[in-house]
Amino acid sequence: MAAHQLLKRGAKVTMLESGIEFPKGRLIRILGKNLFRRFPEMRCNDRHVPTGAPETKWYYTMAPGGLSNNWTGAVPRFTPDDFTEGERLGPQWRWPVTYPDMVPWYETVEPLLTITAGTDEVPMLPKGLAAYRRALPLDWQPLAEAARRHGQGFSTIPICEGPPTLIVNRAAAFNSFTEIVQPLLRNADFTLQTGMHALKLEWNSAKGCVSGIVCRNRATGNDERIECDAVVLAAGPLNSTKILFDSACSDHPQGLGNNHGVLGLYLHDHPKEWWVLDLDRPTSLLAPAGYVTRKPFETSEPLMANSWTMGVADDKDKIRSRFGLKGDRVAVQVFGTMVPTTDYYVRPCASTKDEFGTPKLDIHIQFDKPVIDNMVQARGHLRFLMEEAGMKPVPQPVEPQLYPGVAVHYGGTARMHSDPQFGVVDAWNRVFDARNVLVVDAACFTTGSEKNPTLTAMALAARASDRLIDDLKSGAA
Numbered sequence: 120m121a122a123h124q125l126l127k128r129g130a131k132v133t134m135l136e137s138g139i140e141f142p143k144g145r146l147i148r149i150l151g152k153n154l155f156r157r158f159p160e161m162r163c164n165d166r167h168v169p170t171g172a173p174e175t176k177w178y179y180t181m182a183p184g185g186l187s188n189n190w191t192g193a194v195p196r197f198t199p200d201d202f203t204e205g206e207r208l209g210p211q212w213r214w215p216v217t218y219p220d221m222v223p224w225y226e227t228v229e230p231l232l233t234i235t236a237g238t239d240e241v242p243m244l245p246k247g248l249a250a251y252r253r254a255l256p257l258d259w260q261p262l263a264e265a266a267r268r269h270g271q272g273f274s275t276i277p278i279c280e281g282p283p284t285l286i287v288n289r290a291a292a293f294n295s296f297t298e299i300v301q302p303l304l305r306n307a308d309f310t311l312q313t314g315m316h317a318l319k320l321e322w323n324s325a326k327g328c329v330s331g332i333v334c335r336n337r338a339t340g341n342d343e344r345i346e347c348d349a350v351v352l353a354a355g356p357l358n359s360t361k362i363l364f365d366s367a368c369s370d371h372p373q374g375l376g377n378n379h380g381v382l383g384l385y386l387h388d389h390p391k392e393w394w395v396l397d398l399d400r401p402t403s404l405l406a407p408a409g410y411v412t413r414k415p416f417e418t419s420e421p422l423m424a425n426s427w428t429m430g431v432a433d434d435k436d437k438i439r440s441r442f443g444l445k446g447d448r449v450a451v452q453v454f455g456t457m458v459p460t461t462d463y464y465v466r467p468c469a470s471t472k473d474e475f476g477t478p479k480l481d482i483h484i485q486f487d488k489p490v491i492d493n494m495v496q497a498r499g500h501l502r503f504l505m506e507e508a509g510m511k512p513v514p515q516p517v518e519p520q521l522y523p524g525v526a527v528h529y530g531g532t533a534r535m536h537s538d539p540q541f542g543v544v545d546a547w548n549r550v551f552d553a554r555n556v557l558v559v560d561a562a563c564f565t566t567g568s569e570k571n572p573t574l575t576a577m578a579l580a581a582r583a584s585d586r587l588i589d590d591l592k593s594g595a596a
């Protein structure tokens with residue numbers, strides 16, 4: 120989205136992509152039903168050292184399209200309160216942007232995603248722009264009514280499903296490479312360099328800004344320097360921060376953007392749990408999935424929330440759903456939240472190196488008791504709503520799965536804040552200590568709401584890049 124917006128505003132853009140080849144998958148979608156999906160492989164756990172929970176995972180895909188090669192495509196907007204509710208704890212947790220600031224940028228991104236979403240406005244989920252609308256099956260309406268009585272919503276999840284019929288060599292209808300980057304290749308001002316792994320940004324002491332990027336060319340094994348006026352980091356929420364740490368120099372000995380010691384801190388993640396409820400009668404299968412929105416802010420502890428995504432439990436039900444048949448169970452994926460603090464962080468690991476000879480990341484995070492309790496309470500709350508809706512759900516046993524990294528939704532390690540004591544980037548994603556460097560992925564999230572992060576990261580990337588052009592023109596960057 121950064122490249123897309125920069126080019127729209129007339130900039131020359133070089134995109135450095137560590138991966139070499141687009142990893143093929145397969146999606147066959149006919150008449151609005153996904154008949155077949157094959158995902159490419161993700162890598163995990165070979166670039167970090169867990170020093171919090173030993174089970175901590177770090178999934179990544181170093182390839183054009185990144186993790187969008189593997190993603191599901193759920194794209195709920197954040198609500199207005201998601202940007203302000205942290206204030207209940209203190210100014211440290213207040214975003215420097217508001218929902219009204221974000222609306223034009225959500226509206227810029229959503230049309231590119233070919234979203235299918237619900238038909239009604241529901242509490243705690245802004246109704247974004249969608250290409251297709253799908254109502255919930257009628258036999259799930261009582262749950263929607265029960266949720267509404269408690270200030271919550273139940274609707275079709277906003278999801279990038281694409282058009283009703285699609286046969287493509289990728290696993291998801293929306294892939295950031297095929298849907299956004301490839302079309303940019305027609306623009307003469309855009310250059311894509313694949314196999315170029317960014318190692319560090321080069322600080323120019325005399326000019327007081329970054330003037331180049333050092334990359335490892337995977338084809339030659341050599342390091343190359345690329346001259347730049349500005350840098351937009353969008354390598355994923357841990358990789359972008361790693362590049363800033365690895366850019367330490369005599370003016371910035373603790374890492375670029377780390378003059379106040381905030382870089383890497385406030386790491387947060389979604390605890391994620393998946394379980395199945397048996398139902399007492401045949402009920403419509405939820406494909407696309409349904410989404411129960413969070414409890415109202417005033418009834419929840421600050422920054423503590425859950426969302427419940429309800430869908431089909433297994434391949435058998437997936438096939439049944441294609442023929443409009445009913446089923447007798449529903450699978451539930453719950454996301455929870457945690458309060459981001461300085462206790463959890465990433466930082467360069469002193470003793471071990473990755474394949475490029477740069478330090479692996481020490482990932483220090485665990486889910487504390489209030490976080491786990493919130494997830495356990497979420498199991499009971501959904502059953503409570505379903506029982507109020509006249510259903511009789513019986514839970515199947517829940518496997519232990521509450522390990523950091525499982526949701527692949529890390530955020531916060533180069534967070535936005537109006538005060539450099541609490542943030543690495545300002546309200547326009549510019550690094551406080553390096554004004555011509557932006558961080559525009561979920562590393563910039565001030566707090567993590569219970570909603571999937573990617574739409575908000577894309578909207579922030581477009582917004583920040585638009586401003587960068589003005590700043591470059593006025594000399595502010």
Ligand SMILES: Cc1cc2nc3c(=O)[nH]c(=O)nc-3n(C[C@H](O)[C@H](O)[C@H](O)COP(=O)(O)OP(=O)(O)OC[C@H]3O[C@@H](n4cnc5c(N)ncnc54)[C@H](O)[C@@H]3O)c2cc1C
Nearest residue numbers: 137181182185186190191192193317354355560571572573
């Ligand atoms: C199974 C699964 C399901 C998911 N479902 C959802 C969902 O439903 N909704 C949602 O919002 N999110 C979902 N996610 C998360 C989503 O995929 C990520 O939030 C999103 O892809 C992040 O985008 P990004 O561009 O910031 O990072 P990435 O997708 O990680 O892309 C980073 C890019 O930077 C490149 N790169 C990294 N380091 C360097 C370097 N040093 N030099 C050069 N290039 C580099 C990589 O090769 C890659 O192309 C899911 C993830 C997974 C794995």
